[in-house]
Amino acid sequence: MRIMVIYNDTSGKNEGEKIAKEFKKIAENNKDVEKIVLQVTNPDVDEDEIRQLADSEQVDTVVVIGGDGTIHHVLRMLQDREYRYGIIPGGTVNNLAKAVGLPLEKEKAFDVILSQKTQKIDYATVNDDVMISTMTAGILADTASKVSQSEKQKYGPLAFSKRFFHLLFKRRKYALSVKTEDHEWQGKAHLVTIAMTNSMGGFSLDDSASPDDGYMHITIIPELWIIPFFYNLPRILRGQFYKIPEVVYFSAKTATFRPLDTNKEIVTRTDGDPTDSLPVEVNVVPQGMEVFVP
Numbered sequence: 001m002r003i004m005v006i007y008n009d010t011s012g013k014n015e016g017e018k019i020a021k022e023f024k025k026i027a028e029n030n031k032d033v034e035k036i037v038l039q040v041t042n043p044d045v046d047e048d049e050i051r052q053l054a055d056s057e058q059v060d061t062v063v064v065i066g067g068d069g070t071i072h073h074v075l076r077m078l079q080d081r082e083y084r085y086g087i088i089p090g091g092t093v094n095n096l097a098k099a100v101g102l103p104l105e106k107e108k109a110f111d112v113i114l115s116q117k118t119q120k121i122d123y124a125t126v127n128d129d130v131m132i133s134t135m136t137a138g139i140l141a142d143t144a145s146k147v148s149q150s151e152k153q154k155y156g157p158l159a160f161s162k163r164f165f166h167l168l169f170k171r172r173k174y175a176l177s178v179k180t181e182d183h184e185w186q187g188k189a190h191l192v193t194i195a196m197t198n199s200m201g202g203f204s205l206d207d208s209a210s211p212d213d214g215y216m217h218i219t220i221i222p223e224l225w226i227i228p229f230f231y232n233l234p235r236i237l238r239g240q241f242y243k244i245p246e247v248v249y250f251s252a253k254t255a256t257f258r259p260l261d262t263n264k265e266i267v268t269r270t271d272g273d274p275t276d277s278l279p280v281e282v283n284v285v286p287q288g289m290e291v292f293v294p
Helices: 015-027 047-056 068-078 095-099 106-115 139-146 149-155 157-169 226-231 233-237
Strands: 002-008 035-041 061-066 084-089 118-126 129-131 134-138 174-180 184-189 191-195 216-221 248-252 254-259 268-270 273-275 280-292
Touching (some): 002 047, 015 035, 015 061, 015 106, 035 068, 047 068, 061 068, 068 084, 068 095, 068 129, 068 273, 084 095, 106 280, 134 139, 134 174, 174 216, 184 216
Parallel strands (some): 002 035, 002 061, 061 084, 084 280
Antiparallel strands (some): 118 129, 118 280, 134 191, 134 268, 191 216, 254 280, 268 273
16 A cells, blocks of 8 residues: 545644654554655645655555545545545544444544455535535525634634524525436525435435435425424434425436526535535536545
8 A cells, every 4th residue: 555644734733744643653564555655735735746746656545634625625636546545534524434434533543444445435526626425505505604714713613503593584595496317496495405425414314325326315495494393303313304395305416506596696515615606517426436444
């Protein structure tokens, strides 16, 4: 194995670098590890330099330290190359890690990578970007886009809650259309989510979905009410969100999302980070990513 470990040094107290060095120390004692290099990533690091280093070191394995956003960034940067990916979870929710059954403890994650058992899973392209876990449009995406960095620092998660309920009580809706190979829907909705796995925000939305089923899973909520949410909580906890009568749900291999009013912007967030506003075209890349699993 010729490994590149990629970590982000702009989050936390440089925890990524510390974990990277711990993994390197353990990996160097493994007989199958021929080479291991550490590589930081942040907005100031040239992505071309990272790709060139991976080529010059003849890397065949990329280990990512972080959550869905960091994995998203690394895959987008390296999607034109074939690597095996190891994941050392370090995010808040870690949807992808949970979907493939990865342990969240770093030492156990080290063992999974060095054991070298892999599984091929799906990801998707979103215009010129990628999606490894989820994309949202509507209240959730709008909430995150309108919370400033100072509000996050001052109020923490409460900053999101305040903005979310403000938009919800205003009954803000988003007029859009969704067209797939088998379905077409248009109307106004509070929330639209697209998931590559059965997990979103730590909850299972679809107990039948899997990371390698070749589909994205689209959920549209025309009306989001608090009381019906709690009434349907048992279904939600069982991963049967799609059985709620008011919810529109279908799976697809390709989908186009467009605003019905081109003068009104509908923002999206993919794997926790801002992406293109509608229109966007999403295409599944079946089993396009090989990851180490228990």
